[in-house]
Amino acid sequence: MNYLKSYIMKCFQIAWFIKIHSCQKAVWLLVLFALTTFTFQTNAQWGRRPVVSPDILNDNSVIFRLYAPDASSVKLSGNWMQGWGASMELERNDTGLFQITIDPLAPEIYTYSFIIDGVRVLDPGNFNIVRDGVRNESVFTIRGEGSDLYAVFKVPHGTVSKVWYPSPTLGMDRRMFVYTPPDYYTSDVSYPVLYLFHGAGGDEDAWTTLGRTNYILDNLIAAGEAVPMIVIMTNGVPTMAAAPDDQPVDLEIDRINAGGPGGMISGKFEKSLVKDVIPFVEKNFRVIADADHRAISGLSMGGFHTQMITNANPGMFNYIGVMSMGLFNDTRLGNYNKDEHVAQIKALKDSGVKLYWIACGKDDFLYESVVNLRKFYDDLDLEYVYRESTGGHTWPNWRIYLAEFVPMLFK
Numbered sequence: 334m335n336y337l338k339s340y341i342m343k344c345f346q347i348a349w350f351i352k353i354h355s356c357q358k359a360v361w362l363l364v365l366f367a368l369t370t371f372t373f374q375t376n377a378q379w380g381r382r383p384v385v386s387p388d389i390l391n392d393n394s395v396i397f398r399l400y401a402p403d404a405s406s407v408k409l410s411g412n413w414m415q416g417w418g419a420s421m422e423l424e425r426n427d428t429g430l431f432q433i434t435i436d437p438l439a440p441e442i443y444t445y446s447f448i449i450d451g452v453r454v455l456d457p458g459n460f461n462i463v464r465d466g467v468r469n470e471s472v473f474t475i476r477g478e479g480s481d482l483y484a485v486f487k488v489p490h491g492t493v494s495k496v497w498y499p500s501p502t503l504g505m506d507r508r509m510f511v512y513t514p515p516d517y518y519t520s521d522v523s524y525p526v527l528y529l530f531h532g533a534g535g536d537e538d539a540w541t542t543l544g545r546t547n548y549i550l551d552n553l554i555a556a557g558e559a560v561p562m563i564v565i566m567t568n569g570v571p572t573m574a575a576a577p578d579d580q581p582v583d584l585e586i587d588r589i590n591a592g593g594p595g596g597m598i599s600g601k602f603e604k605s606l607v608k609d610v611i612p613f614v615e616k617n618f619r620v621i622a623d624a625d626h627r628a629i630s631g632l633s634m635g636g637f638h639t640q641m642i643t644n645a646n647p648g649m650f651n652y653i654g655v656m657s658m659g660l661f662n663d664t665r666l667g668n669y670n671k672d673e674h675v676a677q678i679k680a681l682k683d684s685g686v687k688l689y690w691i692a693c694g695k696d697d698f699l700y701e702s703v704v705n706l707r708k709f710y711d712d713l714d715l716e717y718v719y720r721e722s723t724g725g726h727t728w729p730n731w732r733i734y735l736a737e738f739v740p741m742l743f744k
Contacts, residue, residue, distance in 0.1 A: 384430070386458035387445075387473050393437040395473070397445075398458065402429025404449045409433055411445035412470075412727050415696060420448060440477025441729050442545070444470040463542055465728075466534035467577065481552075482736045483545035488555035489515035493547050498613045502605040505584060507568060508575035509610065510537050511618070512547050514554060514561035523619040525626035525743040527564045528606065528650075529735075530635025532657075536576040537568040540735075543728050549736050560743045562628075565614055569635055571601035603641045607649070625687070628742045630654030632731045633699070644677040647684035654690040654738045657726055659702030660709050675713065682715045688741055692720035692734040699726065 388396040397409050408420040423431035444463060446453050455462055456471040463472045474480055494511045514524065529546065531539035540546045546564060553559035568575060574584055615622045629650045631639040636658025643653050661669075689710075693703040710717055720737065724730045 384458045386456055389473065389475065393439075393475050393477075394434055395438060395475075396432060396434045397423065397447075397456070399423065399431045399447055399449075399456065400429060401431055401449055404429075404431070406448075406450055407431040408448040409435075409445060410448060410453070411435075411443055412729065413438060413441075413443055415725070417698070423447075438475050440475045440479035440481070442472060442474050442480060442483060442732070444472045444728075446470050465539070465543055466536065468534075479733075483548050483732055484552075485548055486552060486555075488551055490551050491515050491547055491554075492517065493541055496617075498609065500605050500609040502608050503571055503601060505574050506581070507573075507605075507609075508537055508579060509568070510541055510566040511614075512541075512550060512564040512566070513618070514550070514563070516561065517563075517619070521619070522561075523621050525560060525562045525628070526614060526618075526620050527562055527628040527630065527652075527739070527742065528610070529564055529566050529629075530569050530631030530638050531566070532631070532633030532635055536570065536573065537566055538576050540564075540566045544732055544735060546735065549732065550739065553736065553739055558740045562739075562743065563614075563618055563620060565610065567606065567610055569602050569631070569638055571599055571605065600641070603638060603645065606638070606642055607646060624648055624651040624685070626743060628652035628654070630656065630690075630735075630738060631658075632656040632734075633658055633726065643681060644674065647677070647680040651685060651687045652690075652742050653686060653688065654692070654734075655706075656692050656731055656734050657694070657697050657699055657703075659691075659693070659699060659704065659706035661702055661705070674709075678710065678713050678715055682713065689715065689717040690720070690738055690741065691717055692722065692730075692738075694722050694724040694726070694730045696723070696725040697730075 384398050384400050386396070386398040388398070390396065399407055401407055404425075407423040407425070409423060410418070410420040414420070421433055421435070423433040425431050444465070445456070447456060448454075455469060459471045459473065461472045462469050474484075476484070491512050491514045494513065495508060496511050497506050497508050500507045516522070517524070529540050531537070535543075546566065550559065550562070550564065554561050574581055611627075614620060620626070627650045629639050629643060630653070631637075633656070636655040639653060639655050640658070643650055691703065691707065693700055697703075707717070707719060718741075720734065722730055722733065
């Protein structure tokens with residue numbers, strides 16, 4: 334520290350001398366240069382270099398590093414690891430630098446965090462972060478054929494708008510994200526619509542921030558693999574108007590339980606989607622307002638919403654996609670009436686659904702519920718397309734599912 338004080342004093346002595354003989358601007362430029370030089374000199378003197386993390390190697394293995402000299406334990410937790418809460422211990426060297434190298438990863442977008450002595454933190458060496466509901470995580474991309482689905486290429490881009498709409502059903506104004514295709518504002522064409530729902534813990538920006546929906550649509554439309562369409566991404570939690578930072582100041586919410594699966598069982602969101610959202614969209618956007626041009630899909634809690642909405646409204650959507658959600662064989666999600674459910678599925682089958690699509694990962698903790706749902710539909714002869722993948726209840730799966738589901742729509 335004495336070296337630091339001495340160096341700063343010398344910088345200001347030089348600055349004062351120049352101030353007498355030159356302009357004030359030169360003084361502060363010199364001070365800035367001197368302090369920057371000091372930073373590099375002291376880093377070299379103390380044997381430290383800038384910590385690079387994550388460090389993606391040529392074979393797609395990745396090195397994670399964290400300088401934490403006062404920590405006794407540092408762990409890495411990433412969404413590529415199997416099992417909830419899985420983590421790996423980093424090794425410490427004699428300078429206090431923790432490091433771990435993981436095996437090569439497939440091309441994909443990955444999120445992770447460090448756990449320092451039991452406290453979860455972001456990677457200070459990585460300025461890329463994403464918000465997943467109430468949780469922030471560091472993020473990196475392994476480039477390649479798989480992650481090209483979500484990359485930004487030189488193609489025509491659509492527009493993502495943040496739109497507020499009235500919801501008399503829920504007694505508040507609410508926010509939705511709306512993707513309009515590249516030529517929406519330069520044409521008079523009317524478009525089909527996909528209503529897309531997030532899962533528990535998420536909100537209306539999940540499918541763009543984490544799901545990369547707009548880039549998936551841009552790339553598929555540019556390649557001629559998908560019909561240009563509008564995508565409506567609403568907040569699926571009926572007690573919330575918008576994502577946490579955009580909640581109206583006069584709206585009181587339960588911040589502890591906001592975004593949780595409790596929104597699945599009230600039935601309020603499903604009613605608001607039919608009574609508030611769809612009429613608003615069909616009044617304010619150029620859409621083709623019939624079942625052949627309406628699609629609906631969601632992940633996890635959003636998959637539950639998708640089932641409840643289509644079960645109660647046969648003939649409203651001719652394209653249905655359920656991701657990572659099935660049928661539970663108990664009553665933990667409310668009073669289940671099997672006879673009513675059977676009647677709903679029979680009516681749905683008779684309504685002329687063109688595509689019922691189900692997708693789930695083998696390691697998903699809701700996998701058995703999907704097995705139950707498929708058996709229920711098999712017994713009732715409801716035709717569906719099933720997509721089973723590796724992996725669990727994670728965004729890498731849901732991005733892939735969306736990229737596979739969208740090209741099937743409106744054809």
